[in-house]
Amino acid sequence: MKGLTGVSVRKICRRGLLAVVLGLLFAACGAGSASGAQMAQANQLYEAGQYAEAVEAYETLLATGIEDGRLYYNLGNAYYKAGDLGRAILNYRRAERLLPRDGDVAANLELARAQTRDQIEETDEGAVIRLVRRLSGWLTLNEAALLALALWLGLCGLGIGAILRPARRRWIAYLALPLALLLLLGLLVLGARLYEERAHPSAVLVAEEVDVHSGPGTDYLLEFSLHAGTEVRVVEERAGWARIALPGGLQGWVPQAAVTEI
């Protein structure tokens, strides 16, 4: 009698949560309209070697509210062929955010990066940060969010099991410990991604050559110059100027038009 009550309550909980998760998934997978045909046209321009026209066609499509990793990838290719390394890298980065496990995107991004002019020193990071960074580079933000939620559901399910079946608490604890660790890691990844995207958004220099000043204006001291394709972080924005930070610790102000956030 008591057992029956416990099982039914658990089932109801589980079904409810399943419905929530499935609902979220379907909401996330909204599909565009006849945009595929437009993209095919732009692809034809690309294949005919008319890269500038292809860029225009892809950009038009993006302006209609489409956000597709494949489109960003093709746009990056078109920019690359048209000789605009900065915007090529920008669009590969955007594509990477949507298709984090796509080999083509990664290969082209690497090739484009190898051709940038500025040599930026990589700062040495700890093992945990590197792991988090790698994991976060392997999942989209939404995937990371869903993964964390799924881990949380599992953990809560185990919690309910522990309440209803005190005799099995030991086994449940063995299961819960790795789940909790994974959840912690997932939350770290999520937090790192959110922090990066919200607090210090990544950006790419799109201008051919940019002078970096010590303040928001050309009157300030010219500290160094950067070139198209260099990836920076935008720390602050003020009246048409953006304060950028480089991995090595260099900072400075550039005209806002010279950088584009990813």
Place this chain on the structure above:
Amino acid sequence: MTLHSISTDLSPARRFLVGLVCLGLIAGAWLSPVWAQSQVSFTAQVDKTTLSSDDTLVLTLAVEGELTQLPQPQLPILEGFAVVGSSRSTQFSMVNGVTSMRGEFVYRLQPTAVGSHTIGAATVQIDGVTYQTDPITVEVVAGQAPAQPTPTPPGPSDGGPGGKDLFVEAEVDDPSPFVGQQIVYRFRFYQATGVDLLDQPRATWPSFSGFWAEQISPQDQYYQKIGQRQYGVIEVGWALFATAVGQVTIEPAELSIPASFFNRAQQLRTEPVVVDVQPLPEGAPPDFAGAVGQYEMSAWLEPGQTRVNEPVTLFVQVSGSGNLNALPEPDWPELPGWRAYDPQVTTDLRQMDGLIQGERLYERLLVPREAGDYDLAPFSLSYYDPVAGAYRRAETEPLTVRVEPGEASADLPPPAGDGKEDVTLLASDIRHIKLAPPALATRRRSLLGQPLYWLGWLAPLLAVVGTWVWKRRRARLRGDVAYARARRAHRLARKRLTQARRLLDRSGNEREAVYGATSQALIGYLGDKFNLAPAGLTRDAIRQNLSQAGVDPALTARLFDCLDWADSGRFAPVAAGRGASALVDEAEGLVADLENQLRNRPK
């Protein structure tokens, strides 16, 4: 130093004695000059008493003693000898605290006449005292044939007695060779016998620009007499092949002689050598590619026959004298259906009578793809023979090779590298664009911005908390009857009162039952609340329990009033006056107030 270290091992008394002895020694040294004066020795010595007329004699005068400065000895008049060199050295030594000096004067004497000569006494004056040596008799015998006048090197033109100790020269054997013809450049270092060098001289060779140069090793060493002097000669040869027509100057070779006992450091250099390179004569055959020398050529295959996919090696060998390293590569025949690998070339050179000779061997791995008999055209090499003064041609015999059909050569390893080639990256480009999908994804909001997502986080948490509360309550309900009765009391009382109110709609006796039901509801409620049987609820028990529970006495009085009202109604309905409906209302109000006060009571 030594004394000191010994004295540490000695007893104090002995140490004192040793000290005394030391003092004595030092005093002795101080007072010794007079004693030492008489100890000067002056001797003369020759390295040999019999020598040939083309040899030199070394005369050493040694003066030794407690001297403060080296005296200059006086040589006697030497008959039959000429002094060709001299040097001196000084040496100090300390024996028993006495400093003595040894000076050596070395004279190099060249005999000028054959016969017995006496070197007279040499003298030296020290502090007014004249010392002299004993005379020495030396026998000079006639030497080898007098030095041949050729080649007369430019260096020792003032040769003979008093000629240079060291000099160098350079020459070529043919100052006007054909282009590509071998000439020999010889560098000679002359070192007069008896002149010793402490260190190896260092040579700086000319760059030989305009020539293909090949050093001839080993170096040649021999003796030569120039004028009256005997020289040790070191000869270094270079085989040179002129690469262009015209006058070419070979810059001087240099030799650095380090400073030594007898000599200062010096820099010797040869004269520059001018070579006039002649063009090859007219009439070169059409396949002539510049080879000069004398050559022979041979070619063979190993093994002589093979199977499909089994390799054979084609050897082509050129041997002879000339610049083998610069020979043109043989004209490899076209072999359709064969796979040919790049040839490996080995060159083996040696030098014979100043001529560079040797073999050059080409090895080429060939793999037949089809069976059949194949003829290989003969290899040939046209060259100019400078000795004969004519163009010649070396040719090999034609070769044939039979290729048998191959059996399934599964157990044979394929020749190295066969069949597969490394993928060579010619250029790297971006990967191609992706195909357009039927529909593209639209911009979507991040999950993190959707309330439903956060509900997904909250819901399981609520589920856990809910489960926990429910489980706890159920456990309490199951384990505590009093608690259960008390919790249910209010609900039951209201249920009973509702039932009582329904009786009001009836008539007669049934309507009078309202009073009993109301009374039961009240008593039942109190029984549930205090976990007592209704029968045990006397007025006293009720009063006591209620006051213990902290219920307002006024409310208790109201309760008893209401119970009285119900009892009077039950037993004398007419006298009840106030009506059954009002009683039920009052009872409901009472239960609500009691519940209020009892629930909030302190436990």
